[in-house]
Amino acid sequence: EVQLVQSGAELRKPGESLRISCEASGYIFTSHYISWVRQMPGRGLEWMGRIDPSDSYTHYDSSFEGHVNISADKSISTAYLQWRSLKASDTAMYYCARRRGGTEDAFDLWGRGTLVTVSS
Amino acid sequence: DIQMTQSPSSLSASVGDSVTITCRASRTVIKYLNWYQHKVGDAPRLLIYGASNLQGGVPSRFSGSGSETDFTLIISSLQPEDVATYYCQQTFSAPRTFGQGTRVDMK
Numbered sequence: 001e002v003q004l005v006q007s008g009a010e011l012r013k014p015g016e017s018l019r020i021s022c023e024a025s026g027y028i029f030t031s032h033y034i035s036w037v038r039q040m041p042g043r044g045l046e047w048m049g050r051i052d053p054s055d056s057y058t059h060y061d062s063s064f065e066g067h068v069n070i071s072a073d074k075s076i077s078t079a080y081l082q083w084r085s086l087k088a089s090d091t092a093m094y095y096c097a098r099r100r101g102g103t104e105d106a107f108d109l110w111g112r113g114t115l116v117t118v119s120s
Numbered sequence: 121d122i123q124m125t126q127s128p129s130s131l132s133a134s135v136g137d138s139v140t141i142t143c144r145a146s147r148t149v150i151k152y153l154n155w156y157q158h159k160v161g162d163a164p165r166l167l168i169y170g171a172s173n174l175q176g177g178v179p180s181r182f183s184g185s186g187s188e189t190d191f192t193l194i195i196s197s198l199q200p201e202d203v204a205t206y207y208c209q210q211t212f213s214a215p216r217t218f219g220q221g222t223r224v225d226m227k
Contacts, residue, residue, distance in 0.1 A: 035216070037164075045156075045164070045207055047216040061215035095164065105211035106154040106169035113163065 002026035004034075004096050004111035011117045012086050019082040020114045022096030029077035030054040033099040035107060036070060036081045040092045050099070051079060086118045122146050122210050126219035134227045139195040141222045143208035148188045152212035155184055155193045158221075159204045167206075168193065200226055 007021040022034060035050035049060035053072040060070070069082045079096055093113045100108035123146040133139050143153065155168040166175045168184035171191060181196045195202055203226055208219040 044221045045158075045209075045218040047209075047218065059214065063215075097164070100166070100169065104170045104173065105152065105216070106166055106175075106209075107156070107164070108166045108169075108175060110163035110165070 002109060004098060004109055006094075006096060006111035006114045009115040009117070011119070013120055014088055014118055015085050016118075017082070017084050018086055018116065019080050020094060020116065022079045022081075022111050024077040024079070024098070027098075029072075030074050032101065034070075034072065034079040035097045035099065036068075036079075037095045037097055037107075038064075038092045039095065039113075040089075045095075048081075048094075053077075053079065086116075088118050088120075090116060091118050092116060121215055122149060122213060122217055124208055124210055124217050124219040126206075126208060126222050128222060129220065130223040130225065132225045132227045133198050135198060135200060137198045139198050139202075139224060141193045141206055141208075141224075143186075143191040143193070143219050145189045145191075145210055149210040149212035151187050152210055153184075153186065153191045154209045154211060155182075156207045156209065157202075157204045158207060164207070195224075198224075198226070 005023045030053045033050045036048040038046045048064045051058045051070045072079045095113045096111045097107035098109040125144045151171040153171045156164045158164040172184045183194050205221045205223045
């Protein structure tokens, strides 16, 4: 089955580090970019950045650059989203999403999300 | 960044009604416009890509149109399973910005 399986919910304190994961299956991982999308409580979707799993080249939205790190391990078909120092404002649901093949740029496969709660 | 503005923010309609959601871009995105459906507790789902192309497996009651700055998503006959929030997204330029969402409820 073609799917993206995300890691489970996390509870952290401000200042702590965290890495969440997104494991791909059922397709060639290196053939599709993976993006991360944030949804803060009661808010809409925000594109954070993406990675090309074939060479780990990344591109970030300016709002997130320097605060998060996107990486991938193609040997295990898994993408990651990492924080070195969490803030309370990082509390959100985080989705990974696959860019569809072809010339049209759209996210045709999504994970079910990882809820990150940052609270002291 | 290109700003995407959807209207309305929410709507209620009855089973069988035709529902129209609009999305306006702050500058042209040509036809690089996608629509997603997001149900509570579920992963978002791609409905329409390239402004008017129906993603595989999506019911034909969903359709998209438009170009440049003005786009429309139509649900031709609303079904109970269509209760969700709908988002447009432009992919003409980085960052890939989304609209704020339109919540669709059943009357």
